[in-house]
Amino acid sequence: MSxxxxxxFVFFRAYFLFILVVLSTWSFATDEPGKPSILDLPRLQAxxxxxxxxxxxxxxxxxxxxAESMLRLMTRHNPKSPATRYNLACLLALREQTNEAFExxxxxxxxxxxxxxxxxxxxxxxxxxxxxxxxxxxxxxxKPFEGSVWPKFPKPVPAVVKDGEVVLNELxxxxxxxxxxxxxxxxxxxxxxxxxxxxxxxxxGDLLREWFEEGTAAGNRGDFYDNHDGDHSNMxxxxxxxxxxxxYGEALRKRGLHNGLQxxxxxxxxxxxxxxxxxxxxxxxxxxxxxxxxxxxxxxxxALHYLRNHLYFYPEHKDHxxxxxxxxxxxxxxxxxxxxxxxxxxxxxxxxxxAFMNAFAAMLAALRPETKQVLVRSPLLMPTLQQVFRRSNxxxxxxxxxxxxxxHPSVFDGSLLDVETMVRRSHxxxxxxxxxxxxxxxxxxxEPVAGQDFFDFRPHQRLFDTPCAVARVYKSTASSxxxxxxxxxxxxxxxxxLSFRWKVLRGDAERITIEKQDxxxxxxxxxxxxxxxxxxxxxxxxxxxRVDIGLFAGNADHWSAPAFFSVYFPxxxxxxxxxxxxxxxxxxxxxxYVDPLIDTPREWQDKYRYEDNGSLLGWIRYRKxxxxxxxxxxxxxxxxxxxxxxxxxxxxxxxxxxxxxxxDRVVLTQxxx
Numbered sequence: 001m002s003x004x005x006x007x008x009f010v011f012f013r014a015y016f017l018f019i020l021v022v023l024s025t026w027s028f029a030t031d032e033p034g035k036p037s038i039l040d041l042p043r044l045q046a047x048x049x050x051x052x053x054x055x056x057x058x059x060x061x062x063x064x065x066x067a068e069s070m071l072r073l074m075t076r077h078n079p080k081s082p083a084t085r086y087n088l089a090c091l092l093a094l095r096e097q098t099n100e101a102f103e104x105x106x107x108x109x110x111x112x113x114x115x116x117x118x119x120x121x122x123x124x125x126x127x128x129x130x131x132x133x134x135x136x137x138x139x140x141x142x143k144p145f146e147g148s149v150w151p152k153f154p155k156p157v158p159a160v161v162k163d164g165e166v167v168l169n170e171l172x173x174x175x176x177x178x179x180x181x182x183x184x185x186x187x188x189x190x191x192x193x194x195x196x197x198x199x200x201x202x203x204x205g206d207l208l209r210e211w212f213e214e215g216t217a218a219g220n221r222g223d224f225y226d227n228h229d230g231d232h233s234n235m236x237x238x239x240x241x242x243x244x245x246x247x248y249g250e251a252l253r254k255r256g257l258h259n260g261l262q263x264x265x266x267x268x269x270x271x272x273x274x275x276x277x278x279x280x281x282x283x284x285x286x287x288x289x290x291x292x293x294x295x296x297x298x299x300x301x302x303a304l305h306y307l308r309n310h311l312y313f314y315p316e317h318k319d320h321x322x323x324x325x326x327x328x329x330x331x332x333x334x335x336x337x338x339x340x341x342x343x344x345x346x347x348x349x350x351x352x353x354x355a356f357m358n359a360f361a362a363m364l365a366a367l368r369p370e371t372k373q374v375l376v377r378s379p380l381l382m383p384t385l386q387q388v389f390r391r392s393n394x395x396x397x398x399x400x401x402x403x404x405x406x407x408h409p410s411v412f413d414g415s416l417l418d419v420e421t422m423v424r425r426s427h428x429x430x431x432x433x434x435x436x437x438x439x440x441x442x443x444x445x446x447e448p449v450a451g452q453d454f455f456d457f458r459p460h461q462r463l464f465d466t467p468c469a470v471a472r473v474y475k476s477t478a479s480s481x482x483x484x485x486x487x488x489x490x491x492x493x494x495x496x497x498l499s500f501r502w503k504v505l506r507g508d509a510e511r512i513t514i515e516k517q518d519x520x521x522x523x524x525x526x527x528x529x530x531x532x533x534x535x536x537x538x539x540x541x542x543x544x545x546r547v548d549i550g551l552f553a554g555n556a557d558h559w560s561a562p563a564f565f566s567v568y569f570p571x572x573x574x575x576x577x578x579x580x581x582x583x584x585x586x587x588x589x590x591x592x593y594v595d596p597l598i599d600t601p602r603e604w605q606d607k608y609r610y611e612d613n614g615s616l617l618g619w620i621r622y623r624k625x626x627x628x629x630x631x632x633x634x635x636x637x638x639x640x641x642x643x644x645x646x647x648x649x650x651x652x653x654x655x656x657x658x659x660x661x662x663x664d665r666v667v668l669t670q671x672x673x
Contacts, residue, residue, distance in 0.1 A: 038153045038182075039255055041175045042264075048078065052087055059091065067091055082111040090124035102133050109141045116141055158187035158268070161244050164237075169249035176266070179304055180297065182257075184267040186246065192221040195241040197365055201358075204419050205239075208365050211427060218372040220365050225357075226273030228262045228312075233276030233350050235357035243361065246271075261288040262312050263301050270376060271310040272360055276350040278317035283596050283664045286335075289314040289345045293338050294597040299464040299471070302342035307379040307467070311360060311386075313344045313353040320347060320411040322541045324533075325593050332593050334536055334544035336410040337463060338471035338566040339505075341386050345411045355414040359422055360385060366423040374431040378493050383468075385426070387435045387561040392421040405505040405537050408550055408562050435558035436492040438500075438551045439467040440565070444484035448476035451636035455656045456600045456668055463598070468563040473570070473598055477608075479581035480529040485565060487522045490553040499554045502526070505562075506536055507547035514549070530577070531569050545569045570599040582616075583608050589624045600658050602668040606632075638672060 036044055051074050058067035071088040078084055085108035092101035105128065119125065119141060128134050156174045159166035166172075166186050174183040197212040197219045198205040211217035220242035227234050227245070237243050246267065248258035257264050262273055278287050292298040305312060323330020336345075344360075346352040363385050367375065375381040390396070393416045396407045448454055448461055454475040463471035467489070474481065485502075492498055500521035502514050508531065517523040528547055536542045546569065550562040572594040574587040587605040594601060603624045609617040616634040623629075631639040633648055641650035653673045661667045 037251070038170055038173055038175055039251060039257070041177070042180055044078075045177050045180070048074070048081060048083065052083060055087055055091070059094070064091065064095055068095070080111055082108045082113040085111060086113050089128075090122065093125050093127045096127060098127060098131065101128055102131070102137070105137055106140075109137055112145045112147060114141055114145055156183070156185045158185045161187050161189040164189065164241065164243070165245045165247055167247045167249050168252060170251055179266075179301070181263075181301065181304065182265045184246070184265045186224060186244065186268050188222060189242075189244050192219070192242045197240075197242060198362070199239050199241060201239055201362065204362050204423055207420070207423060207427075208362065211366065216368055217365060217427065218367045218369040220361060222269050222376075223361070223364055224267055224269050224271045224273075225361075226262065226265075226267065226271055226312075228259060228273055228275035229277045230259055233274065233354060235272070235274065235354055235361065239358065240361045240365065242365070244269075246273075261291050261298075261314075262305075263292065263295075263298065266304065266308055266310065269309070270364065270381065271305075272313075272357055272364070273310070274313040274353045274357055276315055276353055278315070278349070280317075283666065285318070286595075287314055287317045287319040287345070289316065289343055290319050290336055290595075292343070293336065293340070293464070293471070294595065299338070299340060299342070299466050299469060302340060303466040303468060306342040306382050309376055309381045311342075311344065311382045313346060313356050313360075315346050315349050315352045316411045317349045320345070320542070322543075324543065325591075333533070334410050334542055334546070335593070335595060336544075337473070337546065337568040337595060337598055338469065339408065339410055339546070339548045339564040340466075340469040341383065341561050341564065342466075342469065344386075344389075347411050347413045352414060355417055356412065359417055359419045360389070362419055362423050363388060363426040366426040367429065368427065368431075371429045371431050371434075374493075375434070380434060380437055380493060383437055383561040384429065384435050387558070388422055388425045388429075390561065392418050392425055394418050402559065403501060403503045403550070403552060405548065408505050408548070408564075409536065410544075432494055433557045434493065436490060436496075436498055436553045436555050436560045437468075438487065438490050438553040438560040438563040440470070440485050440487040440489065440551055440563055441465065441467075442470055442483055442565075443486045445472075446476060446478065446481045446483070448478075449636075451654070451656075452634070453477045455602070455670070456658075463566075463568065468561075469566070470564070471566045471568065473568050474528075474530060477583040477586065479577045479583070480527050481567075482525060482527045483565070484517070484523070484525050485551075487524075487551055487553065487563075490522070490551075490560070490563075492553075492555045494555070496555040498522070501552045501554065501559070503550045503552070505548040505550045505564075506544065507531055507549075508534070512547065512549075526565070528567050530575055531567075532575075533569075533571055545571045568598065570594045572599065572601055580614070582610065582614070596666060600666060600668040640672075 055067045055070055068091055074084045085104050089101045089104035156172050159168050159172040168184055172185050176183055198208040208217055212219055220240050223243050225237050225243045225245050237245055252258055260275055260277055275288050279285055292302055319336060320334050321331025324333055326332055344356050346356055375384055390407045391402050395416050396402055401407055461472050461475040463473055487500055490498055502524050504512050511529050513527045515525045517525055531547055533543050533545050536544050547567045549565040552562060553560040571592040572588055572590055574590055576584040578584050585607045588602045589605055605622045606619045608619045611617055618633045621630040633651060637651035638654050639648045639651055643649045654670050655673050657669050658666050659669045
């Protein structure tokens with residue numbers, strides 16, 4: 001099979017049924033039959049990969065007829081796809097339909113399949129390699145491919161800047177299938193240096209104009225502003241005349257690529273952007289920021305923006321308001337499942353993001369030209385601005401405050417902005433003295449067991465893993481979890497040695513342990529116990545169900561922007577542990593709000609039983625409003641019959657399903673397999 005398929009097989013498994021419908025009904029609205037628009041590529045890529053992965057699944061299950069039918073359907077829809085032709089050749093070879101297998105293999109090579117090593121080693125082609133025709137196929141495949149692999153699009157041309165604005169169209173786009181993002185090519189505005197660096201802006205504007213006139217401020221030449229809410233809440237771009245505004249052409253607007261969470265584009269320059277929108281209806285209501293954190297690959301795209309000189313701003317809109325469960329006119333508390341340095345989330349709704357965008361535009365403009373040049377060429381620009389911003393807010397009084405949760409909340413209050421301090425600190429930065437980049441990965445962790453520790457359909461506790469932010473959902477019944485975190489990938493771009501600080505920014509610091517595993521603290525083991533809901537900071541009215549650990553990398557001059565390790569504890573559980581830290585009961589029927597994209601509500605309580613020697617016997621499940629109880633073994637099997645001594649005589653496995661309840665509410669249910 002195609003080498004790409006095995007890599008993506010697991011990831012796309014959950015999307016098969018949906019994609020199969022798309023494959024059977026989708027046709028391209030283009031002048032040339034079978035030739036898609038570049039705007040179709042994300043959907044086409046997902047369809048092809050998911051379809052091919054489903055073929056692998058069917059072949060492993062020996063369902064060759066279904067696999068062949070599906071591949072032939074795919075070749076009808078994508079007749080010039082070399083991967084689809086190759087996979088059909090593999091299937092036909094396995095079915096010993098040698099002649100047609102060679103036809104499809106030759107077609108795949110003709111269309112651009114050039115992976116010689118895979119051709120020579122793919123076990124699916126064993127029958128063909130015995131045939132003398134195979135050497136002829138290899139001979140052709142060894143030649144450089146002079147055509148273009150379908151689908152092929154013209155090389156993008158830069159969008160032309162006119163009056164400080166560009167209109168982005170299909171001709172200005174490339175597409176990177178590795179990251180699933182369009183690459184927007186934006187031209188450079190001419191004679192930007194003749195424009196003033198800032199209009200108005202009070203004392204901050206005076207400083208920027210003074211520095212620009214003396215040649216020590218870079219200004220905003222080459223910086224873009226991407227409004228992603230249809231001009232609903234623009235930053236004060238007229239106050240920064242050197243910015244280039246990105247607008248979207250009709251074809252992009254028709255597909256909704258101009259609005260909502262910016263998850264479609266990487267632009268060819270430094271970009272500040274925003275979308276002062278939210279998902280306001282239905283059970284999946286959320287801010288665009290929470291939407292990103294709970295979508296497949298959502299956090300990965302945020303990280304790509306951050307490390308490629310992009311920063312976006314979103315209001316929290318009801319995701320960060322004091323209260324619980326929305327009762328008595330209040331909010332739900334902080335419902336963000338993770339903290340990330342990749343975006344700035346503002347307290348409030350539409351328009352609350354404007355002050356932050358203006359502040360970051362001023363910081364960009366205040367950078368010295370030589371400093372900005374170094375930052376833009378590295379992944380350090382947005383991490384550096386985040387470091388300056390977080391250190392400069394009015395509630396961060398001193399250096400030690402920077403290592404506390406005060407400096408690194410989920411959501412920022414615009415009234416705490418100190419823009420003058422921000423631009424002064426930005427202006428002071430020198431190319432040979434910049435903050436390092438903190439990043440880490442999880443190398444070892446305690447894992448929960450599906451059907452024993454948790455019951456919903458999501459396969460594991462990993463929410464996401466990205467270079468500067470990792471998030472987990474606490475799914476184990478254990479009283480604590482242990483994680484080993486490795487920060488040795490952190491970098492100082494001047495080559496200086498680094499030191500490391502790991503700090504509890506949110507959670508019970510007296511119960512969380514952080515143990516160094518090496519001399520400088522780049523490798524640590526962290527133990528985090530189960531946490532009940534608690535204030536985000538001592539004395540705060542805002543509550544959350546999350547622990548945040550911050551990683552800071554330091555050189556001789558600066559500490560980095562934080563990297564975050566977050567653990568989210570679903571609020572729909574009340575747990576009781578005994579003195580030996582054994583789980584005694586979990587009540588899931590409290591009715592507290594939990595993000596339905598992270599955990600599914602359920603209406604039962606489990607009480608755990610132990611042998612005299614302390615080993616787990618199993619648990620008894622009690623359902624709200626029902627007399628009957630159910631007994632489960634320690635391995636999660638449902639007991640359907642007992643021996644005279646009370647031990648299980650017959651058991652069955654259980655399948656857990658999400659079903660619609662009242663209104664648009666969903667609940668987790670169970671049924672025997």
